[in-house]
Amino acid sequence: MYDVEKIRADFPILSREVNGKPLVYLDNGASAQKPQVVIDAITNAYSHEYSNVHRGLHTLSNIATEKYEAVRGTIARFLGVADEEQIILNSGTTEGINMVAYGWAMPRMEAGDEIVLSVMEHHANIVPWHFLRERQGVQLKWVDTEADGSLDTQKVIDAIGPKTKLVAVTHLSNVLGTKVDVKAICDAAREKGVPVLVDGSQAAVHMPVNLDEIGCDFYAITGHKLYGPSGSGAIFVKKERLAEMRPFMGGGDMIREVSKDEVTYADPPMKFEAGTPGIVQTIGLGVALDYMMGLGMENIAAHEDRIRDYAVERLAGLNWLQVQGRAPDKGAIFSFTLDGAAHAHDISTILDKKGVAVRAGHHCAGPLMDHLGLTATCRASFGLYNTESEVDTLIEALELAHELFS
Known part of the structure; x- marks a missing residue:
């Protein structure tokens, strides 16, 4: 059994708060957190x-x-x-x-x-x-x-x-x-x-x-x-x-x-x-x-697939959110922009106020940004310790950002 709450207890930083909110760390694509054994x-x-x-x-x-x-x-x-x-x-x-x-x-x-x-x-x-x-x-x-x-x-x-x-x-x-x-x-x-x-x-x-x-x-x-x-x-x-x-x-x-x-x-x-x-x-x-x-790499992959599928479902309900990349069987990485003039850095700042850590910028992928016709996106990247409830928190923070910038 993949016990994500037990796994989260192995990572001391996940118990901290950011801006008075429980940390929701979704910047794993840039760098992942470290378990206590490391x-x-x-x-x-x-x-x-x-x-x-x-x-x-x-x-x-x-x-x-x-x-x-x-x-x-x-x-x-x-x-x-x-x-x-x-x-x-x-x-x-x-x-x-x-x-x-x-x-x-x-x-x-x-x-x-x-x-x-x-x-x-x-x-x-x-x-x-x-x-x-x-x-x-x-x-x-x-x-x-x-x-x-x-x-x-x-x-x-x-x-x-x-x-x-x-x-x-x-x-x-x-x-x-x-x-x-x-x-x-x-x-x-x-x-x-x-x-x-x-x-x-x-x-x-x-x-x-x-x-x-x-x-x-x-x-x-x-x-x-x-x-x-x-x-x-x-x-x-x-x-x-x-x-x-x-x-x-x-x-x-x-x-x-x-x-x-x-x-x-x-x-x-x-x-x-x-x-x-x-x-x-x-x-x-x-x-x-x-x-x-x-933990088992197959188990990690299966857990992240579940998180990905749940995130795809929840993000699909935000018709003002543009997700870049919808390839079949993709990894649990989501790059997105909001309709309107909101810059990725501004969106990231609002999310941070809710304790949600995402990446904003070109993600060291300049040719891809040019191909997509973008200068920057926000990116939420999930790892082995993330949960469906954290997806919900991300959605709530995005709804706040949309409300502020619409």
């Missing part, structure tokens, strides 16, 4: 077990190294990866995608080569490719969403041409909630000899992921959305791609030997993990993933 793990690591990793033979260093390295296996289990050496630990999706851009794509691409993207990508999966466009003349080839916000996978596949060197696509849109059939894209791209990078920042939070089945070449996740600490994350890289990648950053821990005349690199994944890492953040991420797997 907070305790971080406190314990700093209070009793902190040391640098991989560098010492003393007790504290051994403990920190063992706990830190164990997270690599935890992430592999979470993502359905058989070989944990394909997991590179880092600070999150942004670092992971930049690592691929600089370490894999840059040495392989020249002027006229193409990267296929969907228009609903997050800036983390856009800007690194613009670097290649600016510096090497790489062409970005965009695939638009459909009228309902869905992404036609066949259009992505058809966009792969003889000059395509990479497909970079989200698994779940952070604005529209659209789920993408990345397996179909990966299968087709593999037949054409084109690697696929998947931004899993949102999808890995909301549904089971099995990368051995999906078959992508790269898959990035970020810890702060996974109920873990900020500054933590990982990227999965297929072994054959690891062999093709040059180091992204140089420094300690990613080398075997260094002399005045040469450097010998460590084997992957250590080859791509230069310097002192986010030790405690990564340990906290491992605890967060264990927490999620303890």
